[in-house]
Amino acid sequence: MRKNRTETYLGSCTVCNFCVLVFRKDVKRYNVRIRSDGSVRLSVPLTATLSDAKPLLLQHQRWIAKKRRQVLLARDKAAAQPAPSQAELASQKAWLSSRVPTLLSRYEDALGVQCTRWRLRPMVSRWGSCNVRTGRITLNTELARLPICCLESVVVHELCHLRVANHSPAFYALMDEQFPAWRQARKIMNANPPKRASGLS
Numbered sequence: 001m002r003k004n005r006t007e008t009y010l011g012s013c014t015v016c017n018f019c020v021l022v023f024r025k026d027v028k029r030y031n032v033r034i035r036s037d038g039s040v041r042l043s044v045p046l047t048a049t050l051s052d053a054k055p056l057l058l059q060h061q062r063w064i065a066k067k068r069r070q071v072l073l074a075r076d077k078a079a080a081q082p083a084p085s086q087a088e089l090a091s092q093k094a095w096l097s098s099r100v101p102t103l104l105s106r107y108e109d110a111l112g113v114q115c116t117r118w119r120l121r122p123m124v125s126r127w128g129s130c131n132v133r134t135g136r137i138t139l140n141t142e143l144a145r146l147p148i149c150c151l152e153s154v155v156v157h158e159l160c161h162l163r164v165a166n167h168s169p170a171f172y173a174l175m176d177e178q179f180p181a182w183r184q185a186r187k188i189m190n191a192n193p194p195k196r197a198s199g200l201s
């Protein structure tokens with residue numbers, strides 16, 4: 001899932017004993033993102049300053065701390081699982097290969113876009129990616145462990161990038177139009193992060 005907006009590092013704020021990195025970015029709203037390593041980033045609009053960010057972070061510190069605990073718990077759960085074996089990986093690929101072409105063609109038609117090539121590989125930090133220049137889509141083999149709505153959501157997400165390259169409101173409006181269940185799918189994916197990649201592709 002790509003991001004291509006440039007950002008400027010503004011500084012950091014300490015909230016509940018952890019550090020929040022604040023970035024200025026071409027966005028309309030403040031947006032908190034908790035990464036799988038537990039680091040917390042806040043994106044602020046181009047006009048905002050670090051002193052605008054501080055009261056906001058303090059106001060939401062309990063929520064941020066709670067979300068961060070959930071992310072770290074999910075990470076520990078994922079780390080405790082062994083990486084998939086070669087046999088497991090082969091069966092994941094077979095399961096996905098039997099479903100991806102149908103999903104791709106359905107949403108390619110609906111969106112009026114074309115994925116030129118797609119491939120499956122184990123990835124640690126992303127469920128999918130899309131090269132908007134070449135039209136090539138990569139899907140995480142770990143999607144085979146989750147309900148099919150997650151695969152469908154990632155396929156639609158990556159195809160939507162062929163229409164809207166960034167994660168702007170226009171992008172999410174397109175997601176809502178094409179696959180309204182994407183929010184539920186995202187919850188499932190966030191609660192079940194990918195296992196460690198085995199290095200096979």
Ligand SMILES: [Zn+2]
Pocket residue numbers: 001002003157161167
């Ligand atoms: Zn994306």
